[in-house]
Amino acid sequence: MVCWNSDERYLLDLAGRGVAVVPTRFLEPDGPCGEEDFRAADALRHARMLLDQGRSVMVQPYQRLVEEGERALVFVAGTFSHAIRKGPVLTQPGVIDNDRVPHPDVTPYRPTEEEIATALAALAAVPSSGSPLFARVDLAFDDARKPVVMELELIEPNLFLGHHPQALGRSVEATAAEARRAAS
Template sequence: MQRPRIALASVAAARALDDDLPPLEAALREAGAEVVIADWDDPAFDWRGVDLALLRSTWDYAERLPGFLAWAERVATQTRLLNPPDVLRWNTDKHYLADLERAGVAIVPSTFVEPGMDAKAALDAFLAGTDANEFVVKPSVGAGSRDAQRHGRVDCTRAIAHIARLLDAGRSVLLQPYLERVDEHGETALIHFDGVFSHAIRKGPLLRRGDGPTDALFAAEDITPRVASTDERELATRALAAIPFAGPLAYARVDLIHDADGAPRLLELELAEPSLFFAHAAGSARRFADTLLARIAAPA
């Protein structure tokens, strides 16, 4: 019987930074698969020659989104792509948070500012609706905390300039109150394979007071294992159930932080190219490898 061939999609600038690639490659080979790591933007790679293409560290997609989504649509006609293009198109723009909120998922309160709107007027309206001392400005299409920054309401000059810079570049902007519990509790990221909870990690707070946006491919992260609480797991389950596509998805990461009352709130739902933190959960890489092989064996 021929060994299934799986392509792990990355990009040249990210390969050496992706801690998930070595354990996943090893787990897939141990499970009987042939594995190749390919740059998503390599025009010479033949995606028709693999049984499954898996997005891993395509971490430059936010700067090249139209081309990336066109690539995903094309590859999905040549092989099985995970996650599929319709999911990627929805999830790579944080306007999806509004969809989840309408579906009853408790999200971090989110306000969108669109190109053509006045930065100061939009920020004034946002601040009038929140009592938070600090807030976050980020692009609606972005990854790795790039172009995201924490601001204080006392002096909004930098925040207005930040919003205006993004709007002037034709980018939608997301405004969120900074939930201060994250400074102590951090984020909880819950990883699911085929809709089943696998493991969780704690991510330390990323946006430091006074720091500007990172210039790196992604902001440096402080990661440790975490036992997810019952209410965190319940919110993650509700968020996955609210995804407007047939499921379950092969992989999903649900990022949560806690509000002033200690209740979890969805910060982001990562369905495109999230880190899955195999090093912090024994057996997780093999569980994911088995999920992928089962997908290949199942009818398309």
């Protein structure tokens, strides 16, 4: 699961299993890279630099409704725990700001049933024998206002435990239960 989730190509796996994800494709160093793949000249230059270094490039269309906020749904031991909404990170086209706040304007959020169903579909598609101890499913809305997975964080997510009163307790209980199970 760690290897699978550490390569963003897992988004292709999720889509192949019927999960609604942001349309994603990869450009490879030995493949084509054209202007039609990018909205901005800076992005095209950056992609070509990465490809010239022998690295792959992930390409996704801009999801304009992310400006309303990205939703992060947190699951503990396969069960929905809590959610937050965070503001957009990249707010100025063409500006690369490595010192930006990674999760601006975080507020508690109550997801819809459709958002929870989309997140659960992503978790069900994880190639694992059981539910991850913790997971964060980041969602945005597509142009039809349907939730799509932007990212599935299984190996080192910020779980926003301070943004829900029971979140830390749930996490501690699930971790202790998993430790007891592993020890027996």
